[in-house]
Amino acid sequence: MIALFRRGYGASPLHLVGCVAVLAVTALIVSWMADLRGATNALAWFLAAAVLHDLVFLPAYSLLDRIGRTVEGPAAGRARVPVVNHVRVPAVLCGLLFLVFFPLILGLQPSGYLGATGREPEGYLAAWVAISVGLLIASAALYALRALRARRRAGGEQLDDAGVAAGEREAPGG
């Protein structure tokens, strides 16, 4: 009997019960919401959130990442320390801070902010820029340090096995 159900439906009866329960909750909420202010706007936001994330936001940042890796591509073969994550990490961090705090950073609610807090929405853009610049500098400094150490190591290896390391050495003495 259950096997027959599975063949027709594609999963266990419990799966059906669970799905129907979720749809019932949703139907109840939609009926409660339907004649309230901005109901269609709320529905649009709900659907747009999923669609924009899956079809715009995720492909966009994946593409950016791919472009970044392609740009690095040929250099990555030679350099001992890949650059990619020294760009990726600060980019992800300041991108996320912007994504979460853009209304304050861009000052999109000046009168609302003043009315609610008694202050001007000042300092958010400066704070975000300062954090972003700080992260980029820290990442670049870390990269320089790692590159230097890799070069030193390459220099050391050359003494042991000149044939392997010499071709990869970029500066003498390093």
Added chain:
Amino acid sequence: MRLFPADPPPGPARPGFWRSPLRGPWLTAVLGLGLLVLLALVTITGFLSHAAYQGALGHNAIVPFDRDLPLLRDLGWPTSPSWLYAATQGIHVTVGIVAVPLVLAKLWSVIPRLWSWPPLRDAAHLLERVTLLLLVGGILFQLATGIVNAQLYYPFKFNFVVAHYYGAWVFTAALVLHVAIKAGSIRRALRARGALGPVRDAVASRTPEPYEPDGLVAPTPAAVTISRRGVFGLLGGAMGALFVVQAGQAIGGPLRPLAVLATRGGSNFAGPQGFPVNHTAAAARITPQLVGPAWRLELVGARTVRLTRAELLAMEQHSEELPIACVEGWSALQTWTGVRLRDLAARCGAAGASEVMVESVQPAGVLRRASLDSGQIDDTRSLLALRVGGEDLAPDHGYPARVIVPALPGVHCTKWVGRMTFTGGGRA
């Protein structure tokens, strides 16, 4: 009968399209479990906030009274510990924001599933995909509306409180179903590779998870550019960064100046009465006439009493150290001085009242009035505060008088109080 051709068209529906060497059932299971812990915290504290608004009392209900779950609406809300709402709402907003990177990572880890081929296998697959739309739309809707609301930005036409509450029901229902359906896959993935093994083992963590047809693992993975340990480090760093720039407005003290991107953080809120407010006197259209010498507090009980501020200051004064905690996730611990609510009830012959409706002189606004229950009236720490931090209340903090009740949401600690109407159980 087949609805779709056996082979997917070129593009994301082809398994070879997805090439990250990181995706796999283990990664998704670990991200999902971490997210489940955070979202459970956010969801529970969110529903507690709804209970704290005590929609069953007076005109407190913002969500239509007859379109709410009576259980949550009528649950009631204690006055102890006094930091209860500061803690639950601080957790709700802070953890919600900190969860953003994990939500994005989790969605990234399963994106090939969106394009799985055939798009619909059977009725079960169709139903599950609809509930997944509710799950993904739900979490993104809740995060987007909650985050912009906490930043006082309203780019939408609906009432935030109502939509965020209703959205929570749809999301929670879809989440419970999702966890139930996926429990087996999570157990299998963790049993096969251990919860942290692939992260601990740096060498192994660079190799992709074992390939299975129709799974999440890429059949032709690209070269590794970041290790699994690196991914978790980046995630932790992103969550840590969001925590640092946000949490200080909820925790206060030396952390507040660090919260440079929080609405009520940074160094803007220093000074004796520099602690944040939810609404200024100007925004509430409080004029000097409304709160000047002509101001009276009207107490309505068995009899009606009208008191000047001097008469209130002549009553027995009490000081209490209590947090003012906002639904937007900030709080501040202050020493308030004023008259006990129970003394005010007695003054108008309403000792033992079961409810009081506190009204502001503020001319308009949903939150110009709030009702409290008997537990809140009777608590000896519940005050009609006249002073804070040893000074008369500043206009933005509710001069001439405001309510401060332990564990009560800030917006129910009515400012610029003009009338208190006690009902039920009064004895002269």
